[in-house]
Amino acid sequence: MSTTSKRDDERAARLARIRAEQSRTTRRRTWLVGGIVGVLVLALISATAFVLVGEARRASQLEAQAAAEIEGVETFGEMSFDHVETQVDYPQTPPVGGEHNAAWQNCGIYTDPVVNEHAVHSLEHGAVWITHDPELPADEVAALHALAEGESYVLVSPFPGLPSPVVATAWGFQLQTDSADDDRLPVFVRKYLLNPELPEAGALCSNGVGTPA
Known part of the structure; x- marks a missing residue:
């Protein structure tokens, strides 16, 4: 064999070894990346499943609590559903029902007080009205806003x-609390939202008056 042929053979063998090593390195990298991606996907799936299971458990607990009586809720008797154009002198603060304006308050979050007669009409449509002291700390106000999200x-x-820092009201029902963190608030919302016993439950709580924040 000539010297040239021997060099060519050695070069070819060396190239083959380099390509083989490159191929093994690529495979190792692919397996590594694939393993990492697989672990991340499994972790993501597990985390998502954990969150969903947690949310489902909390929703189930909330439903069970809403099915029972809520401690501290006041119940009020039959009240008029009539529409009026005048201001109404309501016996409760805030009002829990009774005569009200023909225009309802658009549901949502407000940073200023709303007109009672409009809000009561929203109650007739099945809304829950959460009112708070204007001086309530900002973090507690944010917690109340979260209930409307x-x-x-x-x-x-x-x-x-x-009469208390936070009051939750539905037509004919009211709960007074000392804090926005009271665990009864979300239960109250779940229990009385869109109360099917109301004659106008499910009627619009938009296209009325007011512009929510």
């Missing part, structure tokens, strides 16, 4: 002169 029939607004 994703809900088309929750109304949140400040209300001067409340």
Whole structure:
């Protein structure tokens, strides 16, 4: 064999070894990346499943709590559903029902007080009205606003002169609490939102008056 042929053979063998090593390195990298991705995917799936299971468990607990009586809720007797154009002198603060304006308050979050007669009409449509002391700390106000997120029939607004820092109201029902962190608030919302016993439950809580924040 000539010297040239021997060098060519050695070069070819060396190239073959390099390509083989590159191939093994690529496979190792692919397996490593694939393993990492697999672990991440499994972790993501596990985390998502954990969150979903947790949310389902909390929703189930909330449903069970809402099915029972809520401690501290006051119940009020039959009240008029009539529409009026005048201001109404309501016996409760905030009002829990009775005569009201023909225009309802658009549900959502308000940073200023709303008109009672409009809010009561929203209650007739099945809304839950959460009122709070205008001086309530910002973090507690934010917690109340969170109760309205994703809900088309929750109304949140400040209300001067409340009998307690936070009051949740549905037509004929009311709960007074000392804090926005009271565990009964989300239960109250779940229990009385869109109360099917109301004659106008499910009627619009939009296209009325007011512009939510």
